[in-house]
Amino acid sequence: MNNVVKIILAEDEPALGQIVKESLEMRNFEVLLCVDGEEAYKTYKIESPELLVLDVMMPKKDGFTLAKEIRKEDPNIPIIFLTAKSQTEDVVEGFNLGGNDYLKKPFSMEELIVRINALLKRKKNIDTLQTIELGEFTFDLQKQTLTHKNTTTSLTHRESELLHHLILHKDKVLERSFILKKLWGNDDFFNARSMDVFITKLRKKLKLDPSIQIINVRGFGYKLIY
Amino acid sequence: MNNVVKIILAEDEPALGQIVKESLEMRNFEVLLCVDGEEAYKTYKIESPELLVLDVMMPKKDGFTLAKEIRKEDPNIPIIFLTAKSQTEDVVEGFNLGGNDYLKKPFSMEELIVRINALLKRKKNIDTLQTIELGEFTFDLQKQTLTHKNTTTSLTHRESELLHHLILHKDKVLERSFILKKLWGNDDFFNARSMDVFITKLRKKLKLDPSIQIINVRGFGYKLIY
DNA sequence: AACAGTTGTTAACACTGTTTAACTGTAATA
DNA sequence: TATTACAGTTAAACAGTGTTAACAACTGTT
Numbered sequence: 113m114n115n116v117v118k119i120i121l122a123e124d125e126p127a128l129g130q131i132v133k134e135s136l137e138m139r140n141f142e143v144l145l146c147v148d149g150e151e152a153y154k155t156y157k158i159e160s161p162e163l164l165v166l167d168v169m170m171p172k173k174d175g176f177t178l179a180k181e182i183r184k185e186d187p188n189i190p191i192i193f194l195t196a197k198s199q200t201e202d203v204v205e206g207f208n209l210g211g212n213d214y215l216k217k218p219f220s221m222e223e224l225i226v227r228i229n230a231l232l233k234r235k236k237n238i239d240t241l242q243t244i245e246l247g248e249f250t251f252d253l254q255k256q257t258l259t260h261k262n263t264t265t266s267l268t269h270r271e272s273e274l275l276h277h278l279i280l281h282k283d284k285v286l287e288r289s290f291i292l293k294k295l296w297g298n299d300d301f302f303n304a305r306s307m308d309v310f311i312t313k314l315r316k317k318l319k320l321d322p323s324i325q326i327i328n329v330r331g332f333g334y335k336l337i338y
Numbered sequence: 339m340n341n342v343v344k345i346i347l348a349e350d351e352p353a354l355g356q357i358v359k360e361s362l363e364m365r366n367f368e369v370l371l372c373v374d375g376e377e378a379y380k381t382y383k384i385e386s387p388e389l390l391v392l393d394v395m396m397p398k399k400d401g402f403t404l405a406k407e408i409r410k411e412d413p414n415i416p417i418i419f420l421t422a423k424s425q426t427e428d429v430v431e432g433f434n435l436g437g438n439d440y441l442k443k444p445f446s447m448e449e450l451i452v453r454i455n456a457l458l459k460r461k462k463n464i465d466t467l468q469t470i471e472l473g474e475f476t477f478d479l480q481k482q483t484l485t486h487k488n489t490t491t492s493l494t495h496r497e498s499e500l501l502h503h504l505i506l507h508k509d510k511v512l513e514r515s516f517i518l519k520k521l522w523g524n525d526d527f528f529n530a531r532s533m534d535v536f537i538t539k540l541r542k543k544l545k546l547d548p549s550i551q552i553i554n555v556r557g558f559g560y561k562l563i564y
Numbered sequence: 565a566a567c568a569g570t571t572g573t574t575a576a577c578a579c580t581g582t583t584t585a586a587c588t589g590t591a592a593t594a
Numbered sequence: 595t596a597t598t599a600c601a602g603t604t605a606a607a608c609a610g611t612g613t614t615a616a617c618a619a620c621t622g623t624t
Contacts, residue, residue, distance in 0.1 A: 117364075236366065268571055283480060305611090306573055312613060327482065329495045330581055330610060337480045494581055531601095532583055538603060554601065556591065570621070579612070589602065594595100 117232060118142045118161040122152035122178070123194065124170045132165075135221045141228075149173025156182055163190045163231060165224070179212075190231035194219070244279055247338040248321040251275060260320045267317065270295065274310050278326065278336040287333040343458060344368045344387040348378035348404070349420065350396045358391075361447045367454075375399025382408055389416045389458060391450070405438075416457035420445070470505055473564040474547040477501065486546045493543070496521065500536050504552065504562040513559040 119141050123129035126147070133143045144159055146152040148171040156164070164182065166175035179191050193214040213227045244251045250259040256272040258265045267275065273295050278286055292299035292307060311326055311334060318324045324338040345367050349355035352373070359369045370385055372378040374397040382390070390408065392401035405417050419440040439453045470477045476485040482498040484491045493501065499521055504512055518525035518533060537552060537560060544550045550564040 236363075270572070302574070305575085308611060309573080309613080311611090315612095325481065327495075328580095328611065496582070528584070531585085534601065535583080535603085537601090541602095556600065565624100567624075568622095571619080573616105573618075575616080576614090577612105578614100579610105581610080582608085584607075585605090587602105587604085589600105591600085592598085594597080 116140060116142045117163065118144070118159060119228070120144045120146060120152055120155055120159070120161045120164045120166075122146045122149065122165070122170060122175065123167045124148055125167075132221070132224070136224075136228075139225060147171075149175065149178045153178055153181060161189075162235070163192070163228060165192045165194065165228075167194045169196060190228075190235050192224070192227055192231065244276075246279060246321075247324040249318070249324070251279065258317055263320075265317050270310055271313055271317070274307070275314055278314075278334065282336045282338070285329050285333050285335045289333075291333070343389065344370065344385060345454070346370045346372060346378055346381055346385070346387045346390045346392075348372045348375060348391070348396060348401065349393045350374055351393075358447070358450070362451075362454075365451060373397075375401065375404040379404055379407060387415075388461070389418070389454060391418045391420065391454075393420045395422060416454075416461050418450070418453055418457065472505060473550045475544070475550070477505065484543060489546075491543055496536055497540055497543070500533070501540055504540075504560065508562045508564070511555045511559050511561045515559075517559070 117140075119136060121129060121133055121136070121143050123132065123145070124147050129145050129147070133145045136143045144155050144161065146155050149166075150172045152164070152166065152170075153173065155161075164179075166178060168175040170178075175193050179193070182189060182191070191212050193212070195214055195216055213231055215223060215227065244253070246258075248260055251257075252259070253272060253276055256267045256269065258267060258275075274291065277291055277294065288304060288307070289299040292303050296303040296306070311328075315326055318326070321338070324336070327335045327337060329335055343366075345362060347355060347359055347362070347369050349358065349371070350373050355371050355373070359371045362369045370381050370387065372381050375392075376398045378390070378392065378396075379399065381387075390405075392404060394401040396404075401419050405419070408415060408417070417438050419438070421440055421442050439457060441449060441453065468479060470479070472484075474486055477483075478485070479498060479502055482493045482495065484493060484501075500517065503517055503520070514530060514533070515525040518529050522529040522532070537554075541552055544552070547564070550562070553561045553563060555561055
């Protein structure tokens with residue numbers, strides 16, 4: 113529930129790093145300044161920031177390499193690269209999609225702020241589009257996760273798809289044959305039994321909020337209520 | 339199917355409005371900022387928000403007047419009033435029922451967030467919890483439960499549907515053939531016998547309140563009285 | 565290729581809800 | 595009061611569902 117946006121700033125030149133850090137802090141960002149790529153990665157793991165500002169040329173690990181590693185863990189986290197004049201634009205361009213942006217040095221603080229806010233807004237839109245509130249849970253279809261207070265459970269693909277359909281039909285009966293055809297391809301006996309198993313698994317994972325229930329309607333299907 | 343909560347914020351002081359708007363947006367609300375009561379009303383008509391935060395003292399139309407107008411169209415929409423220090427409490431108290439709340443300026447964002455979430459939760463409960471009082475029982479159609487004092491009995495789907503129809507026709511005769519066609523598909527002899535069994539089961543479960551009775555009308559059907 | 569880890573399916577057995585059946589009870593009519 | 599049709603109750607039978615664990619298929623890694 114913290115409201116301050118946490119940012120990692122990886123910049124090896126101390127003077128520049130300090131100035132940028134202070135300017136951002138004046139705009140109410142929490143800035144974690146790192147002097148090289150490795151430190152930035154470690155800090156990333158510990159702090160889980162919302163956004164990263166990475167100098168491309170850094171000791172120990174350059175910004176692009178670091179970005180690739182971080183993207184494996186969080187494909188949507190916004191990253192802004194700071195590039196030297198010498199840097200060719202096309203190298204950066206390759207990265208300029210998804211939650212990325214870049215700034216050529218020297219840059220003004222205004223430019224940086226604008227880009228940070230743009231990426232944060234973009235991320236917010238993506239996040240809110242992908243998640244569904246389900247009682248006390250937040251269900252993220254993309255990430256296949258169920259978050260309850262501070263604990264996040266990961267769902268398998270089947271669990272996730274099944275839950276998604278239950279949510280889309282909430283308070284209505286989701287017919288067995290419909291969902292079986294949709295997710296399993298056909299509604300034969302064995303697939304039906306397989307589906308039963310997944311219902312059990314979902315019920316277990318949804319137990320943290322007892323007001324959420326998957327109710328069986330004998331002979332027809334299931335109804336999700338909360 | 340969109341999940342983001344839309345809020346109207348009517349506040350004539352630009353600086354305050356902007357700060358609150360941004361703080362709420364950081365909490366993933368969609369905020370429509372209006373500078374006076376008339377604009378707020380128009381925006382309300384177009385956007386149908388889930389909740390309103392209204393400054394009491396505003397140009398063109400004050401918060402209370404606006405609230406009254408909006409309540410004519412939607413008696414349940416949550417409204418939070420922002421009141422200046424000078425405002426007497428009792429004026430606000432009169433409004434402080436149903437889906438209303440108020441905050442004295444100056445207020446912290448935390449207070450506002452808490453109140454917003456409380457009202458949204460309250461509204462969600464009202465919307466989704468469609469329970470029916472049945473004598474000493476509370477019948478929850480969604481959950482398929484009958485609650486008597488502190489004990490809750492769960493009903494099967496058939497029991498639940500049958501009871502629901504009896505309640506909808508309370509004090510009137512619910513015809514056998516009608517309910518058989520509705521719940522069983524057709525009113526042949528065997529289904530009729532099956533229905534008898536369910537009437538027996540319901541009678542058993544309703545015994546805790548002896549004033550409730552399912553009375554048979556020979557040749558026609560059943561009548562629920564209490 | 566061997567491996568560990570994960571995910572989905574199958575199988576087995578326990579349990580539940582609905583229907584069927586058998587038997588008992590009751591109201592209406594002659 | 596005897597007859598008859600309808601309704602009440604109980605329990606057995608059955609089909610549908612719940613749950614667990616073992617197994618198979620797939621994944622990525624060494």
